Amino acid sequence: GAVVSQHPSRVICKSGTSVKIECRSLDFQATTMFWYRQFPKQSLMLMATSNEGSKATYEQGVEKDKFLINHASLTLSTLTVTSAHPEDSSFYICSARGASGYITGEQFFGPGTRLTVL
């Protein structure tokens, strides 16, 4: 149980285009989903926290108009990178926290999405 998927696993796009990444909790309901970004050989950095049915909360320095987050259901959150540029190339990882019955604090991570902007 507690499986989180991401789609696509890899995406290559041209500079200036928008890219949507999906994060799904497959076998549990997630009231909260988190989006992280990881540059090569670096740690994961929290970008935003997304609660179902409400606006996402962005970390300092993360542009909310550039990284659009939608958490429309208890099993799906999407991250859209708008007008992508080469510096947005990174590994984007989501995590999901169970609605109930799960140990407080435990987040289940997706396999990540490798974004390359040409």
Add this chain to the structure above:
Amino acid sequence: GQQLNQSPQSMFIQEGEDVSMNCTSSSIFNTWLWYKQDPGEGPVLLIALYKAGELTSNGRLTAQFGITRKDSFLNISASIPSDVGIYFCAGQAGGGADGLTFGKGTHLIIQP
């Protein structure tokens, strides 16, 4: 923002050796977590610690939540080739609804 200092940055060890890595913080965390990440994949939870002073084992892995709530260590005993990877500590300052602050990782390399 909060930062976690994780050390060592990398370790080169022989198969069968024990491994120890740790994380420290200038601020208090209510939860400490240890993850392992293989290349191109998301992190996988190894051990979660929820109480100051807690010592928890998971097979060959042992982790402790420091009594001051500002540090944690992870030990791996009798390392095997599949232990190779990057290990991250992560802290959660608030409750379960908070995102995680990650350390910079320890890259474990095992020489046969």
